[in-house]
Amino acid sequence: xxxxxxxxxxxxxxxxxxxxxxxxxxxxxxxxxxxxxxxxxxxxxxxxxxxxxxxxxxxxxxxxxxxxxxxxxxxxxxxxxxxxxxxxxxxxxxxxxxxxxxxxxxxxxxxxxxxxxxxxxxxxxxxxxxxxxxxxxxxxxxxxxxxxxxxxxxxxxxxxxxxxxxxxxxxxxxxxxxxxxxxxxxxxxxxxxxxxxxxxxxxxxxxxxxxxxxxxxxxxxxxxxxxxxxxxxxxxxxxxxxxxxxxxxxxxxxxxxxxxxxxxxxxxxxxxxxxxxxxxxxxxxxxxxxxxxxxxxxxxxxxxxxxxxxxxxxxxxxxxxxxxxxxxxxxxxxxxxxxxxxxxxxxxxxxxxxxxxxxxxxxxxxxxxxxxxxxxxxxxxxxxxxxxxxxxxxxxxxxxxxxxxxxxxxxxxxxxxxxxxxxxxxxxxxxxxxxxxxxxxxxxxxxxxxxxxxxxxxxxxxxxxxxxxxxxxxxxxxxxxxxxxxxxxxxxxxxxxxxxxxxxxxxxxxxxxxxxxxxxxxxxx
Amino acid sequence: xxxxxxxxxxxxxxxxxxxxxxxxxxxxxxxxxxxxxxxxxxxxxxxxxxxxxxxxxxxxxxxxxxxxxxxxxxxxxxxxxxxxxxxxxxxxxxxxxxxxxxxxxxxxxxxxxxxxxxxxxxxxxxxxxxxxxxxxxxxxxxxxxxxxxxxxxxxxxxxxxxxxxxxxxxxxxxxxxxxxxxxxxxxxxxxxxxxxxxxxxxxxxxxxxxxxxxxxxxxxxxxxxxxxxxxxxxxxxxxxxxxxx
Numbered sequence: 001x002x003x004x005x006x007x008x009x010x011x012x013x014x015x016x017x018x019x020x021x022x023x024x025x026x027x028x029x030x031x032x033x034x035x036x037x038x039x040x041x042x043x044x045x046x047x048x049x050x051x052x053x054x055x056x057x058x059x060x061x062x063x064x065x066x067x068x069x070x071x072x073x074x075x076x077x078x079x080x081x082x083x084x085x086x087x088x089x090x091x092x093x094x095x096x097x098x099x100x101x102x103x104x105x106x107x108x109x110x111x112x113x114x115x116x117x118x119x120x121x122x123x124x125x126x127x128x129x130x131x132x133x134x135x136x137x138x139x140x141x142x143x144x145x146x147x148x149x150x151x152x153x154x155x156x157x158x159x160x161x162x163x164x165x166x167x168x169x170x171x172x173x174x175x176x177x178x179x180x181x182x183x184x185x186x187x188x189x190x191x192x193x194x195x196x197x198x199x200x201x202x203x204x205x206x207x208x209x210x211x212x213x214x215x216x217x218x219x220x221x222x223x224x225x226x227x228x229x230x231x232x233x234x235x236x237x238x239x240x241x242x243x244x245x246x247x248x249x250x251x252x253x254x255x256x257x258x259x260x261x262x263x264x265x266x267x268x269x270x271x272x273x274x275x276x277x278x279x280x281x282x283x284x285x286x287x288x289x290x291x292x293x294x295x296x297x298x299x300x301x302x303x304x305x306x307x308x309x310x311x312x313x314x315x316x317x318x319x320x321x322x323x324x325x326x327x328x329x330x331x332x333x334x335x336x337x338x339x340x341x342x343x344x345x346x347x348x349x350x351x352x353x354x355x356x357x358x359x360x361x362x363x364x365x366x367x368x369x370x371x372x373x374x375x376x377x378x379x380x381x382x383x384x385x386x387x388x389x390x391x392x393x394x395x396x397x398x399x400x401x402x403x404x405x406x407x408x409x410x411x412x413x414x415x416x417x418x419x420x421x422x423x424x425x426x427x428x429x430x431x432x433x434x435x436x437x438x439x440x441x442x443x444x445x446x447x448x449x450x451x452x453x454x455x456x457x458x459x460x461x462x463x464x465x466x467x468x469x470x471x472x473x474x475x476x477x478x479x480x481x482x483x484x485x486x487x488x489x490x491x492x493x494x495x496x497x498x499x500x501x502x503x504x505x506x507x508x509x510x511x512x513x514x515x516x517x518x519x520x521x522x523x524x525x
Numbered sequence: 526x527x528x529x530x531x532x533x534x535x536x537x538x539x540x541x542x543x544x545x546x547x548x549x550x551x552x553x554x555x556x557x558x559x560x561x562x563x564x565x566x567x568x569x570x571x572x573x574x575x576x577x578x579x580x581x582x583x584x585x586x587x588x589x590x591x592x593x594x595x596x597x598x599x600x601x602x603x604x605x606x607x608x609x610x611x612x613x614x615x616x617x618x619x620x621x622x623x624x625x626x627x628x629x630x631x632x633x634x635x636x637x638x639x640x641x642x643x644x645x646x647x648x649x650x651x652x653x654x655x656x657x658x659x660x661x662x663x664x665x666x667x668x669x670x671x672x673x674x675x676x677x678x679x680x681x682x683x684x685x686x687x688x689x690x691x692x693x694x695x696x697x698x699x700x701x702x703x704x705x706x707x708x709x710x711x712x713x714x715x716x717x718x719x720x721x722x723x724x725x726x727x728x729x730x731x732x733x734x735x736x737x738x739x740x741x742x743x744x745x746x747x748x749x750x751x752x753x754x755x756x757x758x759x760x761x762x763x764x765x766x767x768x769x770x
Binding site for chain 2: 041049
């Protein structure tokens, strides 16, 4: 029994301390199998298998993927402005070994679209050797599944060629088209108006330059289109007519291309505001039976006439004018000053079929005396359309027909009895100095090299026109004159003189040194 | 010495002929050039039979066999079968088998002792191969290709496999097949070895495009040695080397 117990005991001990066997199952990751070695089928060298089963050297001898790509090229460089030619016609600035130059070189290499470009860069060359070397790596598929990559060098020779701009500078040939604007009068008020129009509509943006010429201006452009745009603009804002011509500068026989200089000649009508005209009788009938002697009271893209004896309005468009042209009997420079003695409202005969009558004017019968003869007995009777603004004692500018020698075929045909002695054109509100002082606004200019603007009588006449006629102002940008804002003596004679109201003036944008102080502070007050 | 030839201008001679140690089958070509080459080399020792299988000339892809037997696909006509039975020696058993993968030449590669088959062939076919050809059958792929008959060529001396076969697989196959193996190409870098190569224990034929390097590999692995070469080392040696003593 003891033996059994002992045996059991030993068995129990054994069972507790039995050797433990575990079957460990580990995950053995599949070993990536190394590819075998085969012999190149052409030369017998040992290689790893590839889709062509040849060594690289044998593949290279058979397949040259850079075959269609030229290994030499030309780069055109202008010595004057140090730019490279970017075909077909533009010139770019590029430093040596820059990406712009790399782009140019790659553009010049033909045949790059058949292979895939992998890498491109510059190889070093001597700076003054006039050679540029580009190292290019390309890839191409030679067989299904086999892509070959090859590196090679393309050499560019830098060749000197003068660019077109340098040619022009050398030939002193700067412009390709010119617009010659002329007006055969002795004053320049229309040109000042044109200047303001061009500033407002920005019609002068593409010009190369503007030069004043006798009786007008020349606008220079590089090509014909810019000139045509300006001519179209002018036709739409002032009554004018134009012609054009071209001059052959050079002719390339092989490509049949012709190089011209274009000239547009624009002629503005000779009549302008405040001139007295005599219409041919036929035109006067067509315009609604207006009298033959008229005053031009506005010139925009058509001529606005007013008959002083009936205050009848007529508009003559540009085409009508050039068909039946008429001259001015006098211009604003030849007006003489008169003083109004007495005014009476006049009743005017109206007939059917008459043209439009002005509502802003009133016909009056006035007795005037020449300012030079003031105090004498010589008073002259005349009918005028300025009845709404004339009072006894006012100064008026008018045209003295009896004392002047007028050379006009139309007026010779009129019955001398029907020709008036004096035609009153415009009222003088104050002398020039006073009006200049009172002016609180100013205009911008195109920056022409011209004689001094502000003292010019024509210029001040133009400014007075702007003040008097609100409709004339619509096409002009008027800016506040900050220097004159501070002075504030508007009590005396404020009502009489026509002013430009503050709302119409534009605030000028000054990007000056001190944005918060100085002028801006004044403006804010 | 391995011989280069062409079947009507095509270098893929392996598809138009079948070569074993006991017989040679060729397809019927337009001219006698092809089989005259075989006749010249082989007709002393083994019969060279020109035939078609199912009316096709591509008999190399359609049949498989060794010196014990020949297996033909189910599309073989009775006439062709009879012709084969008549021309082949009696100890070569000819058997027609029903198999979905009927291009037996692409599906089975064998020598006289062992065969590698497509992993997907029927169980019955495998047994038939074992019985008729008296070989041990192994299902395996060669370089991840299931068409073992195209990408491996086997003789009793050695074998060539697809060039992309990894070393480990080559060792594995070599152990299975009990012959030395090498990875190589034929017909100037072509991967389809069985299409360009016909081999038995003493002769080898390959396509005209085979390069000298490939030919060297073939000759060394299949131990195709020229008789004149061995003559140099034995009988002619005495004459060439003057006695120094």
